[in-house]
Amino acid sequence: MKIAFPYCLLLLCCFAGFKSQAQTFPSNNDESKVAAYTLPDVLKMPNGKQCANSREWMQVQRPYIFHLYEENQFGRFPSKKINIRYRLLETDKNALGGTATRKQVRIFLHPADSSVYTDLLLYIPNQVKGPVPVFLGYNFSGNHTVSTDNNIILGNRWVPSRARGAVNNRATEASRGADTASWQVSTILVKGFAIATAYYGDLEPDTAAGFMMGIRSSLKDVLNIQPNEWCAMGAWAWGLSLMVDYLQQDNSIDAHKIALLGHSRLGKAALWAGAADPRFALIVSNESGEGGAAISRRWYGETLQIINAHFPHWFAAKYKTYGDNVNALPVDAHMLLSLMAPRPLYVASAVEDTWSDPKGEFLSAKEASKVYALFGKKGIDADSMPALQQQVGGTVRYHIRAGKHAVTLYDWEQYLQFASEQFR
Known part of the structure; x- marks a missing residue:
């Protein structure tokens, strides 16, 4: 049976992913070991100027960031x-x-x-x-x-x-x-x-x-x-x-x-769907972690390198090239979350779900709030994570609850x- 070249290329990427699973990549659950990092500026437009209002966001910056995600993490989103x-x-x-x-x-x-x-x-x-x-x-x-x-x-x-x-x-x-x-x-x-x-x-x-x-x-x-x-x-x-x-x-x-x-891997898919389709009036990310709501540049929990090794089919091929140098990635989670603006966004974590990096999810939601401010919407202005079972924010909302990686009755009560x- 003949297999078309694109299939061969994709299969080679998949098998390379399987091979890499045999390798051991370092991970970290100690906050004191998280090195300093610099996030890409979500408001810095292609011309180097700062996005100053909602019109510039919708006409210039949002399409630019969406294209960066198509190019570097998710591949093409069908337009036909x-x-x-x-x-x-x-x-x-x-x-x-x-x-x-x-x-x-x-x-x-x-x-x-x-x-x-x-x-x-x-x-x-x-x-x-x-x-x-x-x-x-x-x-x-x-x-x-x-x-x-x-x-x-x-x-x-x-x-x-x-x-x-x-x-x-x-x-x-x-x-x-x-x-x-x-x-x-x-x-x-x-x-x-x-x-x-x-x-x-x-x-x-x-x-x-x-x-x-x-x-x-x-x-x-x-x-x-x-x-x-x-x-x-x-x-x-x-x-x-x-x-x-x-x-x-x-x-x-x-x-x-x-x-x-x-939730989880499907939280990542939901965020990409929310970014691509404005008909979703409200988006909820429940413990979506790496590749979703958690900041990739934070060395904590699951990393870009680990997720691509274990799940080579989840993201576009180019995303894998940033495994050894995540700082070269031109986007990060706060930018994905920003693509939901000005629609209501809820990001949630669980304290025992360290693999999803709860702090990284909180920080990206807080950073995305800068974009919501362009629309006069209240985001997250708290400097530190809330206590367990406490909501913070406005149109951008966040909570961290007790327990493990799951969707619980408590979560649903908050979302409703x-x-x-x-x-x-």
């Missing part, structure tokens, strides 16, 4: 609009004991190949009349894991072997409800918000060779983008934008109040309060 189709697979107006309407929608991503799709699970609160705000986010192992609702269609796509109930990388009945703790469905519905979720592996399986089974291969001719011109994070982020296309035409959803949430406040 494609004609996607939807099929309502199932609906129930009395789901979850009558508290919600459940919809399961298949979104076909290829104009001529019905095998290229993602399934969106949607719960809409029945107690609210009229269009409702929605939280959209990926799940890690299939829609059937977010609730014990046995009517959720059991996915048949590849899932990680670590997923509960998985047999030969496929979900089983034992997988149902495996991640209900991360999706506080009843709490979200009671607050008047809908929930929309899809399995990120529908877009691209999370393996180094997953691109061969994902949309970077199946849609390369449709989008006119070769697989090596973007990355898994880009594929997952773009998929979120396609889900917005559906949500905006669903009359039960308030198209102007679509909140995007991502924040969204309710911002969506008034």
